[in-house]
Amino acid sequence: MGCGSSRESLRKEGADNYWLVDAQFLPLEDWEKITEKLAAAEANEENAKKVAAELKAHHKWLSDNTDDKANAVYNRYSVKDAKAAVEAVLTAFNTATGIAEFALAPATTGTEGGAANDGGAADLAGAIATHYVTSAYFRHAVRSAGLKTEQGVSHKDHDLKTAAAILATAVKAGADEGDFFVGGHVSQADFDELTESKENKRAIWFSGAVLGHASEDDAKAATTDGAGSKGVVFKYNGKGLKNSDKHLVWGSFAQIENIEDKTGYHLVTLKTPSKEAAPSAPADGAAANTPAEGTTA
Secondary structure, X not given: OOOHHHHHHHHHHHOOOOOOOOOOOEEHHHXXXXXXXXXXXXXXXXXXXXXXXXXXXXXXXXXXXXXOOOOOEOOOEOHHHHHHHHHHHHHHHHXXXXXXXXXXXXXXXXXXXXXXXXXXXXXXXXXXXXXHHHOHHHHHHHHHHHHHHHHOOOOOOOOOHXXXXXXXXXXXXXXXXXXXXXXXXXXXXXXXXXXXXXXXXXXXXXXXXXXXXXXXXHHHHXXXXXXXXXXXXXXXXXXXXXXXOEEEEEOOEEEEEEEEEEOOEEEEEEEOOOOOOXXXXXXXXXXXXXXXXXXXX
16 A cells, blocks of 8 residues: 555545545555454434434534634634534424424424424434435544544544434435445545556545435536645445435445546446455455444444
């Protein structure tokens, strides 16, 4: 992996840089050696309360932040915008599930703003998937937590690790298949990793769930304005959970077929590796996606 230890360290630090989390990948050999991966997590009432507690801890962490810079929160968001996003998600989850713990005000019963759905906690996975698509801040916070879990990075109290595990479980069960395009930013070190992986026919891994757009044009909209990073669009064919016109794709592994320099970004075309071409890649993609028993989110 070239400068393996330094790149691995930078990648772990990148989990707290919300410019980099959308397109963050791992070299497959790194993923294989990590013992703590996203464990299966169902959308039950116990886990719903954990999600609520994490969201509230995140809101409190933001409320205690007095930095007024536009990129005060994880190098990308203002405190005001981040708080508004978390409050919107709490309100939506409260309405979707009827679980009172999602309300910021303790007296709220979970039915304000409209009748709660009958499904209770069963509706939580769908609500997480929906807001992963519609709320950029929530998506980055969830993906950050999932990346930390899969890289063995210690979580902070306000990390949304349970939401990440619930989403990954739901997306893994999805059977929608097709081309998808993942847009985002990578560091220069990771871009060098992509180039070397292409030359050496090494596989890469997208941990957890990534947001796959229906078209290259949709994905490239996410490649603009990345501070100190390179815009990339990954093109791949695989399975996942389709939400509206988006694929939320579970942990795809692939080889790099081509890297094309386009106006303002690079298009990285991926393909499923063969066992002969990439001996480090599992022959069975489902087996690679199966979290180790006894791991935690």
